[in-house]
Amino acid sequence: MEYILNPWPWYISGPLIAIVMALLLYFGKTFGMSSNLKTLCTIGGAGKFSDFFRFNWKDQVWNLVVVLGAVIGGFIATHYLSNDAVTDLNPQTISELQNMGFQNAGATLVPNEVFSLDTLNTKSLILLIVGGLLVGFGTRYAGGCTSGHAITGLSSLQKPSLIAVIGFFIGGLIMANLLLPLIF
Amino acid sequence: MKFLKFLLIGIFFGIVLVKSEAVSWYRIYEMFRFQSFHMYGIIGTAIASGILFLQISKKGYIKSIKGASIFVPKKDNGFIRYIIGGTIFGLGWALVGVCPGPMYILLGTGVYSMLIVIAAALLGTFIYGVLKDKLPH
Numbered sequence: 252m253e254y255i256l257n258p259w260p261w262y263i264s265g266p267l268i269a270i271v272m273a274l275l276l277y278f279g280k281t282f283g284m285s286s287n288l289k290t291l292c293t294i295g296g297a298g299k300f301s302d303f304f305r306f307n308w309k310d311q312v313w314n315l316v317v318v319l320g321a322v323i324g325g326f327i328a329t330h331y332l333s334n335d336a337v338t339d340l341n342p343q344t345i346s347e348l349q350n351m352g353f354q355n356a357g358a359t360l361v362p363n364e365v366f367s368l369d370t371l372n373t374k375s376l377i378l379l380i381v382g383g384l385l386v387g388f389g390t391r392y393a394g395g396c397t398s399g400h401a402i403t404g405l406s407s408l409q410k411p412s413l414i415a416v417i418g419f420f421i422g423g424l425i426m427a428n429l430l431l432p433l434i435f
Numbered sequence: 436m437k438f439l440k441f442l443l444i445g446i447f448f449g450i451v452l453v454k455s456e457a458v459s460w461y462r463i464y465e466m467f468r469f470q471s472f473h474m475y476g477i478i479g480t481a482i483a484s485g486i487l488f489l490q491i492s493k494k495g496y497i498k499s500i501k502g503a504s505i506f507v508p509k510k511d512n513g514f515i516r517y518i519i520g521g522t523i524f525g526l527g528w529a530l531v532g533v534c535p536g537p538m539y540i541l542l543g544t545g546v547y548s549m550l551i552v553i554a555a556a557l558l559g560t561f562i563y564g565v566l567k568d569k570l571p572h
Contacts (some may be wrong), residue, residue, distance in 0.1 A: 255454075258454060258455070258456050259451075259454040259455050260476075261455065261472070261473050261474075261475075261476030261477045261480060262476060262480050263455075264451060264454065264455030264457065264477045264480075264481075265455075265476060265477045265478065265479065265480025265481040265482075265483070265484060266480055266481065266484040267447075267451045267455075268448075268451060268452075268455075268457075268477065268481040269480075269481045269482075269484035269485040269488060270447075270484075271444060271447060271448045271451070272481075272485055272488075273485075273488045274440075274444050275444060276492075276499065276505050276506070276507065277497075277499055277500055277505070278440060278441075278499070278500055279499050279500065279501060279503075279506075280441075281507065281508055284534065284535040284536035284539075285534075285535040285560075287535070288535060288556055288557055288559075288560040289560055289564070291557055292557060292560050292561050292564060295557075297561050297564060300561070300564070300565050301564040301565045301567065303563075303564035303565075303567050304561075304564050312438070313438060313441045314441075316438040316441040316442050316445065317441050317442075317444055317445035317448070318445060318539050319442060319445060320441065320442040320443065320444060320445015320446040320447075320448065320449060321445045321446070321448050321449040321452075321536060321539045321540045321543065322445075322449065322539050322540065322542055322543035323442075323445070323446050323449065323543060324445060324446040324447065324448060324449015324450040324451075324452075324453070324540060324543065325449045325450075325452075325453055325458070325539070325540035325541060325542065325543025325544040326449075326543040326544065326545075327446065327449070327450055327543075328449060328450040328453035328454055328543075328544070329453060329543075329544040329545065332450060332453075332454065333453070333454075338456055338459050338461055338462065340461055340462075340465055340470075340471070341465060341470040341471050343470055344461070344464065344465045344468060344470045344471070347468070348461070348464070356461055357459075357461050360453075360456075360458055360459045360460065360461075360541060360544060360546065361459070361460040361532060361541065361546055362460055362461070365460075365531075366460075366546055366548045366549075367548070368547055368548050371548065376551070378530060378531070379531060379548055379551045379552050379555065380551060380552075380555045381527075381530065381555075382527045382530040382531030382533075382552060382555070383527070383531065383538075383551065383552035383553065383554065383555025383556040383558070383559060384527070384555045384556070384558060384559040384562070385523050385524065385526050385527025385530065385559065386524055386527035386528065386531065386533065386534065386535065386538070386552070386555075386556050386559065387527075387535075387555065387556030387557060387558065387559025387560040387561075387562075387563070388520075388523055388559035388560065388562055388563045389520050389521065389522070389523030389524025389525070389526070389527055389559070390520070390524050390534070390535055390560075391520070391559070391560045391563040391564070392516055392519065392520030392523060392524075392563055392570065393516060393517050393519075393520025393521045393523075393524055394510060394511065394516065394517070394520070395510070396524060396534045396535045396536070397478075397528075397534040397536070398534070398535075398536055400510075400521075401478055401482070402478070402481050402482065402485060403485070403507060404510060405482045405485070405486075406481075406482050406485025406486050406488070406489055406507075407485075407489055407507040408486070409507075409509065409510050411510035411511065411512065411513060411517050412510055412517075414514060414517035414518055414521065415517040415518075415520065415521040416521065417518065417521065418517055418518045418519065418520065418521015418522040418523075418524070418525060419521045419522075419524055419525040419528065420467075420525060421518075421521070421522045421525060422521065422522035422523060422524060422525020422526040422527075422528065422529065423463075423466075423467040423525040423526070423528050423529040424467055424525075424529075425522075425525070425526060425529075426467070426525065426526045426527075426528075426529035426530050427463075427464055427467030427468055427529045428467065428468065430526075430530075431464070431529070431530070
């Protein structure tokens with residue numbers, strides 16, 4: 252039981268993620284989590300504004316069911332399969348984050364300084380909105396996210412996905428190394 | 436019942452991403468600061484296992500449930516959309532620490548501010564859809 256309650260090592264987690272991709276392909280679908288954002292836009296009536304959203308969303312309901320499952324999975328994992336172990340971060344990461352004003356790095360999944368609704372201020376609200384906008388716009392522009400490009404695309408040896416993943420890292424490196432220290 | 440299997444796959448995915456700590460904002464920060472192997476290990480072994488699965492299925496040893504070949508849709512050719520779109524996504528990924536899967540999973544773990552991120556991501560997707568024809572691809 253301890254093996255389940257403790258955080259799982261990378262060499263177990265990676266292959267398990269590949270199983271998610273394999274199962275979806277087995278059932279004739281594709282692993283790509285960002286598609287549901289497009290589907291939700293369509294259901295919300297975005298087809299009135301762009302033909303990009305004009306498609307039969309009922310064909311994508313399975314995708315929304317995966318999303319619903321993911322929410323439930325997150326609930327089950329934290330409530331029944333965890334022992335509140337602190338994320339085993341690099342000590343240097345922890346001290347860097349402390350200098351930026353993040354207390355208790357790794358004690359929770361996300362820093363309360365940005366994500367807690369109790370301490371939500373204008374700055375954290377703007378960060379959440381800007382972050383979400385970049386993720387939503389960027390994934391659609393690039394035609395996929397981590398699951399669609401980094402996992403499915405690279406596993407099937409597709410060059411467009413390699414370019415997209417290089418892009419992911421350009422953006423991520425700029426944010427983590429140049430912009431975050433300016434923001435915090 | 437048709438959707439039960441997708442619900443179970445989603446639940447499994449959510450559990451794996453929490454237990455692997457891939458939904459942790461801190462793990463994403465650590466990855467982009469090159470201070471830990473953890474995320475590289477996860478993504479690397481996922482891709483290696485994925486390549487193995489797809490190569491075996493390509494040889495015809497694994498078929499889909501309907502007996503057809505395992506099929507991965509081909510991405511459109513292009514460069515600009517992938518590099519620019521990818522960079523824009525990467526900026527957001529490192530800022531809020533989530534990609535489109537984990538934002539839902541974290542909602543399940545009780546991080547309710549993810550609703551703000553999800554709403555903004557929907558708006559971002561909508562903006563792309565409206566501007567699509569004016570953007571270089």
